[in-house]
Amino acid sequence: MTTTIPHRPAAGAVPDPLMWPRDVWRPDRTSIPPRATVGAALGVGLLGALTLQPSVAGVAYPLTGIAVAATVLATVPPRPRPALLVGAAAALALLVVAALRDAPGLVLACVLLSWLVWTAALLGTRTWTGHALAPFVPWCTPLRVAGWVRRGRTRSGGGVPLGRVLVVAAVSVALVAVFGALLVSADPEFGAVFDALVPSVRVRNPLGRLAVGAAVAAVALSAAYLRRRPPRPDAFAPAPGRPSARWEWAVPVAALDLLFAGFVAVQLRELFGGRGHVLRSTDLTYAGYARQGFWQLCAVTALTLVVIAVAVRRIDRTRPRDRVLARLVLGALCLLSLVVVASAVHRMSLYETVFGLTRLRLGVMVAELWFGAIVGLLLAAGWRLRGRWLPTAVLVSAVAGVLALAVVNPDGYIAERNVQRYERTGDLDVGYLRGLSADAVPALDRLPEPARSCALAGVDIGADGAWYEYNAARSRAREILRERPIGRCEPVWG
Structure with missing residues (x-):
């Protein structure tokens, strides 16, 4: 086993804030940034x-x-790898959701997952550890990027000082703002065009906008540097586990198989026995039965994935009998886990039928379905007891799941299900529906009055803003409310 010795920076070199080992991230004292990269990063910062x-x-x-x-x-050589192009396309697809949907939770999930996918593609990670560390690597680059940019200025004959660039940019913006304001007041038609094309005249929080612009420029420069000098977070991945005796891992997994088999047998009785059998056997209401078990089944699914991960590290893959036994006991555990996933989803559907659908209930149901997809991937990897592709496949499944959820439109689906429940039972949780986003407006518009006005009264659709604030869901919601304005909400629906 080789010992990794942290590198000691030479005199005058930019220190590494985390002192990365040499085999993970070598010190950089030679590369310089193309001028086009620095200029483009400053332009991106201004756009942000x-x-x-x-x-x-x-x-x-x-x-x-x-x-x-x-x-x-486009500005950093060499030509990007196909995997990087695919990762960039996936990250941009996730960001497009912010222009189509208005649900805060969905947009936040898409932005965070976009960052994870982009950094993983940029660094070329392949392991669980690499994927987990990749989103944090750009925040470890400020000193390296500063030295990179400084070397570029020095080796290009001094270049143009950054301070002068910022001063010239500030003066230009100030002149456009002052003279633009005068010309806008002189001609209303020109004012409408100028106001739409030059958003800087409407900046209300200059310090906040400056901070956002600086962050965006820093992200662009950091990403450009990481493409030239990427570290290897995969090097932090743990070494393969030491094999254990066959009985040490097979007995606990087999015992868990028997436990799961008993649970599955009870679930089959529930499915074929119907509602009356459940009520007689549990002494609970059907909704209470569904609510009581769902969260426990979600925990069981997550813990099963942990058990499988630990057991796989203890298998001696050089022995044919161990490989066959592993396929049997772990394969059975995966198949039985799929029944647990199905039971959890079934219980949530029962609960939703009685109490209605909410963001939390939909979110945990989607998470449970994703756990089921991971179990399916584990089955595929376990057939050959090789799963180097598994971390990336799980990340791809997460991207596909979130994009599919965006297509479904969570808030719109929740509103639609609650409208259907109101048409069927007459029950409507107006207080909850008021907290949904503009995505729910088309479905809520189908409600009869006064329920419609009461539900729509609390939905925040915002006002018409600048072109860069365009959002398809909010635009559609404003069109609906212009055609059918919100009426009076009677106290019974408050």
Whole structure:
């Protein structure tokens, strides 16, 4: 076993804040950034400062993402790898959701997953450890990027000082703002065009916008540097586990198989026995029975994945009998786990039928279905007891699941299910529906009055804003409410 010795920086070199081992991230004292990269990063920062508002889901998110990706892929040699192009496309697809949907939780999930996919593709990670560390690597680059940019200025004959660039940019913006305001007041028609094309005249929080722009420029420069000098987070992945005796891992897994088999037998009795059998056997209401077991089954599914991960590290794959036994006991555990997943989803569907669908209930149901997909991937990997592709496949499944959820439109689906429940039972949780996003407006518009007005009264659709604040869901909601304004909400629906 070789021992990794941290590298000691030479005099005058930029120190590494984390002192990465040499085999993970070698010190960089030679590479210099292309001028086009630095200029493009500053332009991306200006675009982010003028258009991107983190709290507002809109078209500015994908536009900023496209600008960052173009800076990294087009200005930094060599030609990008196909895997990097696919990862960039997936990350941008996730950012596009911010321009189409308005649900805060969905948009946040898409933005965070986009960052994870982009950094994993940029660094070329392949292991669980690499995927987990990749999103944090860009935050470890400020000193390296500063030295990289400084070397570029020094070796290009001094270049143009960054301070002068910022001063010239500030003066230019100030002149456009002052003279633009005068010309806008002189001609209303020109004012409408100028106001739409030059958003800088409407900046309300200059310090906040400056911070956003600086962050976006830093992200672009960091990504460009990482493409030239990427570390290897996969090097932190643990070494293969030491094989154990066959009985040490087979007995616990087999015992768990027997336990799961008994649970599955009871579940089959429930499915074929019907509602009356459940009520007689559990002394609970049907909704109470569903609610009581769902969370426990979710925990069982997650813990099963942990058990499988630990057991796989203890298998001696050089012995044919161990491989055959592993396929049998772990394969049975995966198949029985799929029944547990199905039971959990079934219980949540029963619960939703009685109490209605909410974001939390839909979210945990989707998570449980994703756990089931992971179990299916484990079955495929376990057939040959090789799963180097498994971490990336799980990440791809997460991207596909979130994009599919965006297509389904969670808030719209929740509103639709609650409208159907109201038509069937007459029950409607107006207080909860008021907290949904603009995605729910088309479904809530189908409610009869006064329930419609009461449900729509609390939905925040915002006002018409600048072009970079465009969001398809909010635009559609405003069109609906202009055609059919909100009426009076009677106290019974309050």
